[in-house]
Amino acid sequence: MERIRSTPRPDWRQKTEAQGLIYSTTVKDDGSTIEYWHEDAYYLFTMPEVETLETVTEELHRMSLEAARFLATGAMGDLGIGPAAMELARHSLEAADPAVYGRFDLAYDGTGPAKMLEYNADTPTGLVEAAICQWYWLQDVKPANDQWNGIHEALVAAWARRRTETGLTRLHVAHVGEEGTGEDWMNAAYLLDTAQQGGWQTQGLNIADIGWDRDAKRFVDLDDAPIEAVFKLYPWELMMADPFGMHVQDHPDAVTWFEPAWKMFLSTKALLAALWHLYPGHENLLPAYLDQPGPLTEWVAKPLHGREGDNIVIHAEGIDLVQPGQYGNEGWCYQAFHPLPDFGGNRAVLGAWVVDGESVGVGVRESDGLVTDYFARFLPNVIDAPAPVLAPTATEGSR
Template sequence: MRRRPSPRRPDWREKIESVGLIYSTTIKPDGDAIEYWHEDAYYEFEMDEVEALEAVTEDLHRMSIEAARYLATGAMGTLGISAAAMKLAAGSLARSEPAVYGRFDFAYDGVNPPKMLEYNADTPTGLVEASIAQWYWLQDVKPENDQWNGIHEALVAAWDKQRGGLEGPRLHVAHTEVEKSGEDWMTAAYMRDVASQAGWETVGINMGDIGWDARQHRFVDLDNKAVSTIFKLYPWELMMKEEFGQKILDWPVMTRWVEPAWKMFLSNKALLAALWHLYPDHPNLLPAYLHGPNGMEEWVAKPLHGREGDNIRIHAEGVEIEQLGDYGAEGWCYQAWSPLPDFDGNRPVLGCWVVDGESVGVGIRESDGHITDYFCRFVPNIINAPAPAAGPATG
């Protein structure tokens, strides 16, 4: 893997916004504006690297399912959720309720084995840029090359596989209206698009607009139609704390949720400790423990429900960092410190996408510091190989 400089397209902003990436500009606390989409460079993979990373991703996904079964026993504690939520997640896992997607985050320098940092398996974002925006960048800038990106076709195929339900192929797609950047809205809109291509009738709705029919014990939309199958871009651990979530606990199989309740195990940082417990010394894992560093001299403390780098603490030689945020009361996981690789001051994290259990592409975010947070950059990728004759890897 190498980082290569590249000239920007003169109309790059219009290009990314035309495919849904409307949330590129971020305002920092000091008032400065920074751009999330960054095409002044790209990362170049060799095909054998991609094949190796795909194998690692799929192996870790299978291992994570086993770790979820272990977490479901309660052997590693409550995971910062209620006993009722644990029971719901365990029942969902036992029923093998279908899932669509997730995103592993890896540290990888192109030389040493990739190391798993976490698994964003409940509400992963970064989908529009990884699936669409970087594909159209490739067509404009490097059309002779391939790209590690089959996300779009994989999502359509996954939704096609799941098509149908108690109310026929009607899919409600929900996000929270609280998120103001537009990222959740566009991610939900994109998920509606791929589901529609798979033959679903889709209905968009805000999480706050989902109602409850007490007579039928069903969730309903604004037209009083039953919510039979729903994709929700809203974390399970938050749903479980709300009155809304109690209805799910009382009637757990009345609605098919995507992602399903068992993703509470995979999106929890306790997964890292469970994986290390089950697969000690695995070359793609870092030592991880709950409740304390367990003798590690250098470590990263991660809140069990944390997102976007909030509340992360790093304790390492020459590095003492503590991020602000609202997480931590639910508990912590302590993972061995493994600094991100440094490409001339740019520190990338590989977001390796899993759809229906298979590795299908990558989105690369990089930052100047040791934590990938709200102010990171998304950088496109290419494979050092010719573009396939069959056509694009994504729609």
């Protein structure tokens, strides 16, 4: 794994915005701007590295499913979501409600075993840049090479399987309308598009516009049309804390949710402690404990429901870092401190995508500091291998 300097395309902004990446520029408090999309460098993997990481990612997913079953027993408490949400998640897990995707964050530099940092299994974003933008970058800049990126094709195929398995044909896709950058909207729009390619009839709406018909005891959209299946880019723990969550809790089988309620067991940082309890010493895990650091002398404290590096606390030799934020009341997980790989001052984290339990691609983010936060950069990836010769398909043409 190497970080290779590259010359940005002169029209990169127009191209990435046309592909849906309308949220690359962030304006900081001092008025300066920072770009999320970076193509003045790329990360180069060897094929053996990719094959190893694929195996690791799929094994971590299988282990996480076992950890979900362990958490469902209540052995580690209510995970900061409360008894009602625990019961809903347990019911969903027992029913084997269908799921689609997730993203592991891994620390890896090519010289040792990858280490799992966390699993974003409920509402992971980053699909536009990982599935689309870096693929088109490859066609323009390195067309003779392969890329670790089968995300688009995998999503389309997964949605097609969900349609066949459930017997449903119409999917509502919901996002938070108040999110101002456009990131949630574009990720939801992309998932809506892949569902369409997978054969679903689709309808987009804001999460706040999902209604409950008390007489018919069913969820409805703004036209009072019944909602049978819905993808919601909104965290389960927030939905269950809202008064609306009462209807979800009282009528768990009224609608098919993507991602399903059992993802609450995977989207909590308590998963890290559960994995270490079940698989102590596993080479791809970091020691982790719930509520206290246990034997750890250098650790990272993570709020159970934290996102984007908010409220992260790092305690290590020469380091005492506290990130701001609004999380933490729900509880904490303490994970062994493992610094991110440093590529010339650029600290990289691999976002390893999982669709239907299979490893399908990666998105690489890097930061200047110890925490991958709102100011991280996304860089494309290349495999040091020739591009596969494939017959053109409708899916590839519509990416």
